[in-house]
Amino acid sequence: xxxxxxxxxxxxxxxxxxxxxxxxxxxxxxxxxxxxxxxxxxxxxxxxxxxxxxxxxxxxxxxxxxxxxxxxxxxxxxxxxxxxxxxxxxxxxxxxxxxxxxxxxxxxxxxxxxxxxxxxxxxxxxxxxxxxxxxxxxxxxxxxxxxxxxxxxxxxxxxxxxxxxxxxxxxxxxxxxxxxxxxxxxxxxxxxxxxxxxxxxxxxxxxxxxxxxxxxxxxxxxxxxxxxxxxxxxxxxxxxxxxxxxxxxxxxxxxxxxxxxxxxxxxxxxxxxxxxxxxxxxxxxxxxxxxxxxxxxxxxxxxxxxxxxxxxxxxxxxxxxxxxxxxxxxx
Amino acid sequence: xxxxxxxxxxxxxxxxxxxxxxxxxxxxxxxxxxxxxxxxxxxxxxxxxxxxxxxxxxxxxxxxxxxxxxxxxxxxxxxxxxxxxxxxxxxxxxxxxxxxxxxxxxxxxxxxxxxxxxxxxxxxxxxxxxxxxxxxxxxxxxxxxxxxxxxxxxxxxxxxxxxxxxxxxxxxxxxxxxxxxxxxxxxxxxxxxxxxxxxxxxxxxxxxxxxxxxxxxxxxxxxxxxxxxxxxxxxxxxxxxxxxxxxxxxxxxxxxxxxxxxxxxxxxxxxxxxxxxxxxxxxxxxxxxxxxxxxxxxxxxxxxxxxxxxxxxxxxxxxxxxxxxxxxxxx
DNA sequence: GTGAAAGCGCTAACAG
DNA sequence: CTGTTAGCGCTTTCAC
Numbered sequence: 105x106x107x108x109x110x111x112x113x114x115x116x117x118x119x120x121x122x123x124x125x126x127x128x129x130x131x132x133x134x135x136x137x138x139x140x141x142x143x144x145x146x147x148x149x150x151x152x153x154x155x156x157x158x159x160x161x162x163x164x165x166x167x168x169x170x171x172x173x174x175x176x177x178x179x180x181x182x183x184x185x186x187x188x189x190x191x192x193x194x195x196x197x198x199x200x201x202x203x204x205x206x207x208x209x210x211x212x213x214x215x216x217x218x219x220x221x222x223x224x225x226x227x228x229x230x231x232x233x234x235x236x237x238x239x240x241x242x243x244x245x246x247x248x249x250x251x252x253x254x255x256x257x258x259x260x261x262x263x264x265x266x267x268x269x270x271x272x273x274x275x276x277x278x279x280x281x282x283x284x285x286x287x288x289x290x291x292x293x294x295x296x297x298x299x300x301x302x303x304x305x306x307x308x309x310x311x312x313x314x315x316x317x318x319x320x321x322x323x324x325x326x327x328x329x330x331x332x333x334x335x336x337x338x339x340x341x342x343x344x345x346x347x348x349x350x351x352x353x354x355x356x357x358x359x360x361x362x363x364x365x366x367x368x369x370x371x372x373x374x375x376x377x378x379x380x381x382x383x384x385x386x387x388x389x390x391x392x393x394x395x396x397x398x399x400x401x402x403x404x405x406x407x408x409x410x411x412x413x414x415x416x417x418x419x420x421x422x423x424x425x426x427x428x429x430x431x432x433x434x435x
Numbered sequence: 436x437x438x439x440x441x442x443x444x445x446x447x448x449x450x451x452x453x454x455x456x457x458x459x460x461x462x463x464x465x466x467x468x469x470x471x472x473x474x475x476x477x478x479x480x481x482x483x484x485x486x487x488x489x490x491x492x493x494x495x496x497x498x499x500x501x502x503x504x505x506x507x508x509x510x511x512x513x514x515x516x517x518x519x520x521x522x523x524x525x526x527x528x529x530x531x532x533x534x535x536x537x538x539x540x541x542x543x544x545x546x547x548x549x550x551x552x553x554x555x556x557x558x559x560x561x562x563x564x565x566x567x568x569x570x571x572x573x574x575x576x577x578x579x580x581x582x583x584x585x586x587x588x589x590x591x592x593x594x595x596x597x598x599x600x601x602x603x604x605x606x607x608x609x610x611x612x613x614x615x616x617x618x619x620x621x622x623x624x625x626x627x628x629x630x631x632x633x634x635x636x637x638x639x640x641x642x643x644x645x646x647x648x649x650x651x652x653x654x655x656x657x658x659x660x661x662x663x664x665x666x667x668x669x670x671x672x673x674x675x676x677x678x679x680x681x682x683x684x685x686x687x688x689x690x691x692x693x694x695x696x697x698x699x700x701x702x703x704x705x706x707x708x709x710x711x712x713x714x715x716x717x718x719x720x721x722x723x724x725x726x727x728x729x730x731x732x733x734x735x736x737x738x739x740x741x742x743x744x745x746x747x748x749x750x751x752x753x754x755x756x757x758x759x760x761x762x763x764x765x766x
Numbered sequence: 767g768t769g770a771a772a773g774c775g776c777t778a779a780c781a782g
Numbered sequence: 783c784t785g786t787t788a789g790c791g792c793t794t795t796c797a798c
Contacts, residue, residue: 108575110791121769126793134767151574156551157491158791161774166488168552175517182513186506189534193545198531198552203520214524220487221499221529243482244439363717383714386694441775452785457777465783489775492790 109152118146129154160222167197169409170218170245172228174206178328179381180352181229183398184250184405188227191406197224206327208233219243227405230254232295232325248408250401253296253423261408263401265297267378267428268304270394274348274376274430275308277392283346283374287320289334289358290350298323301350320344331357339365339373346374355379359391369435380431390433397426440483449477460485491553498528500740501549501576503559505537509659510712511683512560514729515581515736519558522737528555537658539564550574558736561585563626563656579739581732584627584754592739594732596628598709598759599635601725605679605707605761606639608723614677614705618651620665620689621681629654632681651675662688670696670704677705686710690722700766711762721764728757 107113111129115122120139128135128143129152135143160166169192173181185201192199200223202214211231218226225246235254247260278286288305291298302323309316320343322334331354338344339361347362349355355378362375369375369388377384377393384391404424438444442460446453451470459466459474460483466474491497500523504512516532523530531554533545542562549557556577566585578591609617619636622629633654640647651674653665662685669675670692678693680686686709693706700706700719708715708724715722735755 108791112791122791123769123793124767126791127768130793136767139767153547153550153574155492155553155791157488157497157553158774158793160488161486161492161776161790162792162794163774164793176507176520177510177513177517179508179510179513182508182510185532186508186534189507189532193533193541196548198548199533200529200531201516201520202524202530203517210524216484217527217529219484222486222488243484360713381714382691383712383718386718387714439775443775453775454777454786455784457775458784461777467783470783486775489777489790492774492792493776493778494790495777 108155109147109150110155111152114143114146114150114152117150118142165224166222167195168218168221168223169197169199170214170223170226170228171199171201172204172211172214172226173201174229174231174327174353175203176201178352178356178379180379180396180398184402187399187402188406191403192409195406195410197409204229204231206231206325208235211235215242218245225409227409232292246409248405250405251297262423263404264423264425265396265401265428266425267301267394267396268307270428270430271301271304271348271350272308272311274392274394275305275312275314277430277432278346278348278374278376279312279314281374284314285317285320285344286314286346286348287322287338287344288316288348288350289322289331289338289354291326291354292323295326298326298350305348305350326351326354328353328357328360330354331359332361334358335361339367344373346376348376349378352379355393356381359387363387375435376430385433388434390435392433392435393431394428395431396428400426439486440478440481441486442483445474445477445481445483448481449473496555497553498526499549499552499554500528500530501545501554501557501559502530502532503535503542503545503557504532505560505562505658505684506534507532509683509687509710511710511727511729515733518730518733519737522734523740526737526741528740535560535562537562537656539566542566546573549576556740558740563623577740579736581736582628593754594735594739595754595756596727596732596759597756598632598725598727599638601759601761602632602635602679602681603639603642605723605725606636606643606645608761608763609677609679609705609707610643610645612705615645616648616651616675617645617677617679618653618669618675619647619679619681620653620662620669620685622657622685623654626657629657629681636679636681657682657685659684659688659691661685662690663692665689666692670698675704677707679707680709683710686724687712690718694718706766707761716764719765721766723764723766724762725759726762727759731757 111125112122115125128140189199204211208231223245227248229250230252249262253262290301293299306316324330335358349358367373377391380393380395442456443453446456459471520530535542539562554576558579560581561583580593584593621632624630637647655661666689680689698704708722711724711726715724
């Protein structure tokens with residue numbers, strides 16, 4: 105019922121000016137101790153909360169951070185969101201999550217909405233595709249790109265993963281077990297990550313003295329469905345004896361197909377996943393995988409939100425690269 | 436650099452009043468067509484975005500929804516958050532996620548912060564424990580409780596799960612396989628959900644002619660760690676031949692212990708999980724589990740945000756109950 | 767140590 | 783059809 109409690113409500117209640125209330129509540133020294141105490145007590149009693157809207161409108165900025173992810177079900181993204189959410193709370197920031205489904209239109213829409221609320225920063229996994237640089241400008245928000253990197257005009261920081269060594273190690277691992285028909289499923293070359301991972305695979309194959317057969321390479325917009333699809337083709341074709349996946353979604357998609365077909369990753373088809381969801385360790389005695397340090401990434405992202413950014417992000421649009429490593433299990 | 440683009444910027448730029456700009460941009464009819472077009476074009480060119488802060492301050496409310504979950508890693512919560520995020524975007528709402536870690540203090544803090552930004556509603560899994568009804572009042576925000584229900588003064592809606600039948604069915608299933616030492620791990624009776632699930636287990640045991648041995652019942656604040664711990668005790672004790680879990684976190688925790696010990700859920704210890712993460716189907720040929728319709732819950736939650744709520748939530752603090760069902764697999 | 771005025775971006779309510 | 787005024791909650795600036 106009763107209207108929102110503001111500093112004026114309290115001021116009127118106490119028969120003083122709202123300015124005194126403002127000063128007392130924002131901890132300025134020049135307020136009589138008695139007055140200050142009375143104000144603080146009354147504020148608590150009345151359940152006063154400072155209006156974030158008013159603060160924002162005065163130009164004092166918000167404590168809102170946007171997070172744009174393809175989805176939040178994939179354990180990698182979920183973990184990233186989880187640690188970031190925790191970190192943001194510790195910094196008394198709000199985390200607004202928008203799902204892009206790797207769609208540039210949805211991404212642009214989310215960014216526009218984030219601009220409306222004057223988010224201080226946006227952490228995002230850029231969607232594949234060319235972005236039309238119209239109104240999708242970041243407009244004052246710091247932008248931190250994650251995993252993939254898209255060239256942007258006002259380019260902020262980027263948190264990237266160097267998985268080349270791990271992917272080459274995966275090829276070595278499989279080659280060492282006698283596999284010579286090794287397939288690869290990954291994102292398109294258009295994506296910075298897709299390009300690099302494919303290059304690592306190819307280079308790994310060559311060092312192992314193997315020929316990266318193009319019919320065993322599946323490359324398309326990364327998604328769970330795409331991973332399933334590619335795995336099905338490979339499984340049905342019967343040409344590949346091993347699969348390496350180059351993407352979080354792709355890995356889960358491919359694996360779901362393998363599991364549904366009751367293929368054993370120890371006998372029927374060797375598999376190296378990407379990302380390390382908790383259950384990989386429990387499937388068929390353990391799925392080998394490229395492990396990415398999610399928490400490190402998330403903490404770095406949260407940390408970058410605090411660096412006032414002028415020094416770092418504006419002057420030198422720095423990239424932060426984290427190494428991935430291969431975890432060898434039974435597959 | 437350049438300051439934020441406002442209606443006044445555009446007005447000055449076009450040499451007209453900012454009111455005309457406001458009218459044109461908010462689609463009011465009484466604006467000359469030419470003027471309107473010019474305004475809209477210029478607004479787009481300048482990259483104008485309406486200030487959500489100003490709107491909020493005028494008392495027109497926000498489009499912000501808060502979501503309070505213990506965490507977002509557990510696949511159940513992740514899926515819930517995912518569908519809700521998608522639904523909110525479709526309704527052009529912002530979803531702010533705060534993690535409570537099932538801690539009342541963190542919960543209260545999150546609610547306070549949500550009040551600052553004048554969130555229109557909060558969807559929350561209430562943390563266990565008694566809440567001090569001080570300033571933690573919802574203050575204008577609609578509150579929708581999820582899974583568990585805590586009696587509240589201004590009680591809003593609640594989305595609950597009726598899992599009694601499924602849990603009794605789980606007992607039947609295990610009893611039918613000859614198990615008579617069936618253990619149960621669940622939340623405390625203090626929790627509405629903990630109470631009900633335990634009652635269902637006990638009642639199931641009795642209908643099966645079995646004695647619910649208190650030393651096989653583990654009851655404590657639900658968490659991954661608690662599930663692990665309880666499972667370890669049960670496994671080490673060697674008394675139980677089967678475990679039923681009564682909680683999303685607990686289930687994953689218990690299962691992690693079972694898997695790490697390389698116990699086979701077909702031979703060594705039968706297991707019925709709670710919630711149905713995708714990978715349950717793939718472990719040891721399939722883990723039986725109590726399945727909860729996450730998406731239904733999430734959609735209902737999103738739907739409730741739109742009902743102006745006055746009719747529904749205020750007058751009749753309605754509970755919406757969704758049935759759970761047992762999925763029998765190999766465990 | 768306290769108060770009054772002004773302005774942040776926007777729209778409802780009145781003039782013209 | 784278009785412009786002026788006022789006020790949402792808050793703090794900065796300038797009085798007293």
